[in-house]
Amino acid sequence: MEFEVLAKCPITRARVSRMKLPHGITMLPTFMPVATQAAIKGLTAHQVEALGITLILNNTYHLNLRPGTKILRDVGGAHRFQGWRHNLLTDSGGFQLVSLNKFTQITEEGALFASPFTGEPTMLTPEESISIQHAIGSDIMMQLDDVVHTLTVGPRVGEAMWRTIRWLDRCIDFHENSGRKNSQSLFAIVQGGIDPELRDQCLDEMVKRKDRVAGYAIGGLSGGEEKDTFWRIIKQCADKLPEDRPRYSMGIGFAEDLLVCVALGVDMADCVFPTRTARFGVALTFNGPLNIRLKKHATDLRPIDETCTCPTCTSGTSRAMLHHIVTLETAGAHALTQHNIVFQARVMGGARDAIMNGTFPTYLKTFFANYFGDTGYPEWCVNALRSVGVDLLEDRPHTKIIAGDATKWEYSDAA
Amino acid sequence: MAMMNAELKPRSSLIFSSSPSQSHATPLPHFGPRLGEVNVQRQEGAARIAIKTPGMMTATSRGVVPHLSRDHVRLTRAICWVHVPFETFLEHNPPLPITQPGPRPLHQFLGFSPADHVLSVSARDPFDGRDMPANNKDYVATYCIRGVRKLTPEVWAQYDAACNPDIITALSDTPFTSAPHSNKRTHKSLERSTAWLANLLHSVAARRREVGSDGEPLTGSLSNVLVHMAGGAVVQARKAFAEGLMEDLEEFKAVNPSPYRRLDDGVAGYVFDLVPLRAALSARSKAADEDLGDDADTLKPRGAINTLTPTSSADTSAMDPAALSEVLRASLQPLPTHKPRLVNSARSPHEMLRLVRDVGIDLFDAHWAQRAADIGVALDFAFPVALGDTQPVDARVAGSPRTKVRPGEKMDLGHNLYSGDYAHDHSRLAANFLDGRSHAQQTAEGSPDARPVCPCGACSPRSPGTHILHSALDRTSWEGQAGADTLEPPFMRSYVHHLLHTHEMSAHSLLVMHNLSVLDAFFVGIRSVLEHAGTEEFNRQVDLFLETYDEEMVLFDEAKVDWVQVEMARGKGRLAREKIKQAESSLGTSVDV
Known part of the structure; x- marks a missing residue:
């Protein structure tokens, strides 16, 4: 991997970088759409490429179950399998072991879980996880981590953090001995829950291994913690992670979360949110999400967003037509999925341009004014951005401030 | 109808000719394989679209080709003639496509390009064979997600004028009540279908005169109206319906001045919906069996919805190719040969081949192939x-x-x-x-x-030939990319x-x-x-x-079994909306979004 920081925001910690991987160049910061089972829901790889996407995510846990490593090796990897010509990142499977399997037992050796097919006890070790990711052939691999639920407290959090470090060493050793070091890059995952002290210890240990890892992810968040805690942990990690390595915040997808993370120094993020919410009939816009299923859109002949470059908007698909088909025709899901992926890419592309031009603080202000101007700003965003020198309320002292998550959503006004 | 967009729009005409490669001296055969070309000509002077026949039409559900995004529709060259059952739009009043402004509202609303796609509409989904409340002399009972809607011929003509499809099928009184139907019912069906066709032709001709050049003679070559051939499984009734189209209309002129000498002059082509026809044939053969004292099994429900092939042997009589050909030929016998014949819901390429060979059918919908993709x-x-x-x-x-x-x-x-x-x-x-x-x-x-x-x-x-650029830097990502x-x-x-x-x-x-x-x-x-x-x-x-x-x-039976198993294995159960969808339409039903 080649990683080069091209520009830094003079105020915030945001930066633009160029990340060169075996399947091309990806400009950061970027959002990665999720193709859990080797397909972005309903689309083909060529459609995703046409949307201007250069980096997608596959899931190790899922691809190991289906189609399995034999098939992936036979066809020459997941790129060929799904027809994807660009960069691919694979999650290690640690998170899915815990989120999808109630009976996963973690031992020092690895994670012991019941196979969803046969029920047989199956062991996923750090070495095995890397071996699977070798079969997949992803450009970026994630280490196997010991994931605990974000809200867990007590000694288990520390135990998991230290084990994640030991497992990182095993992943590094296995990967370096595999001879694939130049074709695939390994990322470490910072753990430690919402305990700043544990995070610090983890960061110290992982930064020591900098020369043997290509980048760092911030894991263990987006699991129901307070937003106020969330941004502080992100900031703590981003501040301490080395300048010359990409930083990847796992499981982040709301536009405001993405921009706050970018301002705190994050380069990459992924989430199923934009593609999942599309299937439920929600179109993302710079003025907030539109719930296309609501009656108010039923006769609206305007496209979702006249300024949008996505195939759905440029082909003139009206909100009324979308209302007619969403959640009833898969084609409705495809149309909104294409739109939402482009929306995420526009949010991040706009951030890249602004950082390059030295106007990122203004970009943030404009975004929040358009997105939250009518409903009120989330307090945590205001605080997080103040911590890096941007005061969203500078020119608008009377803005309503909303405590808590303050996620924007379009509810029915009928009910 | 306050919101309906009532401006006059350029109409399309459907012109059929024997294939240019054939000698023009040879007329199209009455019954037998025909090579031809359907031309859809637009009054606004846009390039005509030519479709070679025998050829195909693509079926839609809720106005979309199931499972295809708009870019995939454009990519698929096989998609040229697209058929849209209109009934799903009746859940709103006024129906959404008629509120769309522009010369080609239906194309615009559904995202089809007038340069590449011919759009035809019918009131009902030709593949939907479920039992329905009876039609009466003034309306057809149609089905949408919110229940049954009555559609009168007058309103149908207004919708046609407002959403301006290239091709429109006149309302037809096809009974979807339990078979068999009495002679009296069949007789009514012919009467109503004829009257409803006359009604639509009248309205279309009136508009065409307003838009078109003055004094243009109204002939079949300037029509875009298709007629569904009525008469069920009764050969005599089918023949009578067709003969009715050829009768001189002189006698009606005083009361209701007709732009055409005969109804057939205003007809651009003939449609055969095989789902109700097969049900009628099945009922006919069952009745015949009973006459012979044969205690036949109860009839399969006519609702062929979500099935590909009735595999029960009780239905084999309805699959008798000769019986099907016979009833289609009965309709075509009195009619001129130079108009295209369209068949909806043929259930196999075998059936399509026989209908090309024995009847001279020109166009088939692709429902069968699309449904195969579902499973x-x-x-x-x-x-x-x-x-x-x-x-x-x-x-x-x-x-x-x-x-x-x-x-x-x-x-x-x-x-x-x-x-x-x-x-x-x-x-x-x-x-x-x-x-x-x-x-x-x-x-x-x-x-x-x-x-x-x-x-x-x-x-x-x-x-992709192009990529959406999201920042000034994005070119860097694509420049180095070969190909x-x-x-x-x-x-x-x-x-x-x-x-x-x-x-x-x-x-x-x-x-x-x-x-x-x-x-x-x-x-x-x-x-x-x-x-x-x-x-x-x-x-x-x-x-x-x-x-x-x-x-x-x-193969299809095996696929259906596997499909069901994967659905069950999924565990979470089907979502309610999926059930609605299952009941509502026939294509694109297999996937939970």
Whole structure:
């Protein structure tokens, strides 16, 4: 991997970088759409490429179950399998072991879980996880981590953090001995829950291994913690992670979360949110999400967003037509999925341009004014951005401030 | 109707002619294979769209080609004539497409390009055979997600004027109440269908006169109205309906001045919906059995919804090809030969071939092939049957295994990609076709394969020619990339197998594009044999096709079983909206979004 920081925001910690991987160049910061089972829901790889996407995510846990490593090796990897010509990142499977399997037992050796097919006890070790990711052939691999639920407290959090470090060493050793070091890059995952002290210890240990890892992810968040805690942990990690390595915040997808993370120094993020919410009939816009299923859109002949470059908007698909088909025709899901992926890419592309031009603080202000101007700003965003020198309320002292998550959503006004 | 957009719009005309390659001196045969060309001409002077016949139409559900995004529709060259059942739009009043401004509101609303796509509409989904409340003399009972809606011929004409499809089918009184129907009911059906056709023709002619050049003679060559051929399974009734179209209208002139001498002068083509027709034939043969004292099984419900083939042997009489041909010919006998004949819901390529050969049908909807994509079947057959296909062949032909051969030596029409047999099959979808990339390579190497290329988005995908740029820096990502708009390797059977088992909707997108392309190639094959080898050779090739490929379609039954199993294994249960969808329409139903 080649990683080069091209520009830094003079105020915030945001930066633009160029990340060169075996399947091309990806400009950061970027959002990665999720193709859990080797397909972005309903689309083909060529459609995703046409949307201007250069980096997608596959899931190790899922691809190991289906189609399995034999098939992936036979066809020459997941790129060929799904027809994807660009960069691919694979999650290690640690998170899915815990989120999808109630009976996963973690031992020092690895994670012991019941196979969803046969029920047989199956062991996923750090070495095995890397071996699977070798079969997949992803450009970026994630280490196997010991994931605990974000809200867990007590000694288990520390135990998991230290084990994640030991497992990182095993992943590094296995990967370096595999001879694939130049074709695939390994990322470490910072753990430690919402305990700043544990995070610090983890960061110290992982930064020591900098020369043997290509980048760092911030894991263990987006699991129901307070937003106020969330941004502080992100900031703590981003501040301490080395300048010359990409930083990847796992499981982040709301536009405001993405921009706050970018301002705190994050380069990459992924989430199923934009593609999942599309299937439920929600179109993302710079003025907030539109719930296309609501009656108010039923006769609206305007496209979702006249300024949008996505195939759905440029082909003139009206909100009324979308209302007619969403959640009833898969084609409705495809149309909104294409739109939402482009929306995420526009949010991040706009951030890249602004950082390059030295106007990122203004970009943030404009975004929040358009997105939250009518409903009120989330307090945590205001605080997080103040911590890096941007005061969203500078020119608008009377803005309503909303405590808590303050996620924007379009509810029915009928009910 | 306050919101209806009532401005006058440029109309389309449907013109049918024998294929230019045929001598113009030879008229189109009355009953027998016909080579022709349907031209859709637009009054606004836009380029006409020509569709060669025998050819195909693409079916839609809720106004979309199921599983295809708009870019995939544009990519699929097989999609040219698109048929839209209008009834799903009746859940809103006024229906949404008629509120769309512009000269071509339906095209605009649904996202089809007038330059590339012909849009036809009918009130009802031709594949929906469920029982419905009775029609009466003033309206047809139609079905939408919110229940039954009454549609009168006057309102139908207004919708036509407002949303301006290229082609419109007049309302037809087809009974969807329990069969068999009395003579009296059949008689009413003819009367109403005739009156409703007259009503629509009148309205269309009035508008055409306002928009068009003055004094233009109104003839069939300037019509875009199709008529569904009424009469059910009663040969005499079908004949009577057709004869009615040819009768002089003079006697009515005083009361209701008609722009045409005969109704048929305003008709651009004839439609046959096979779902209600098969139900009627089945009822007729059951009645015949009872006359013989045969205690026949209870009738299968006419609702053919979500089934591909009635496999019960009780229904074999309804599958009797001769009986079907007989009733279609009864309708066509009194009518002129120079208008296209359209068939909806043919259930196999076998049936299509017989209807081309024995009746002279010109256009078929692709419902069967699209439904196959719903249940995970990748079609893989060709007409004429490729050499070597008749013998049991070595499983691997040029790296792409052929379809299964069933006991009785008949080959499958495609691959049930749910089957575990395909988990390790990394070849392109169809053995009968090359993928675009292999074809290009072979041609470059000077060893071209005789097989045609499947141009679909699954077999011949191309890298995008353009990428959306999201920042000024994004060019960096694409500049170094070799090959924009170049052929990419085909999607593999193993990948589609994987997508089916993991419930990924992309499986169906790939299969729909592929199956439509295979059916399109089938019609290219039919036309090619007719054009270059003549009718006799065509008949011989039809026989060979019927002998080679399995018409029982065991394959489809197996696929349906697998599809259900994967659905069940999913565990969470079906969502309520999916049930609504299941009940509501026939295509695109297999996937939970």
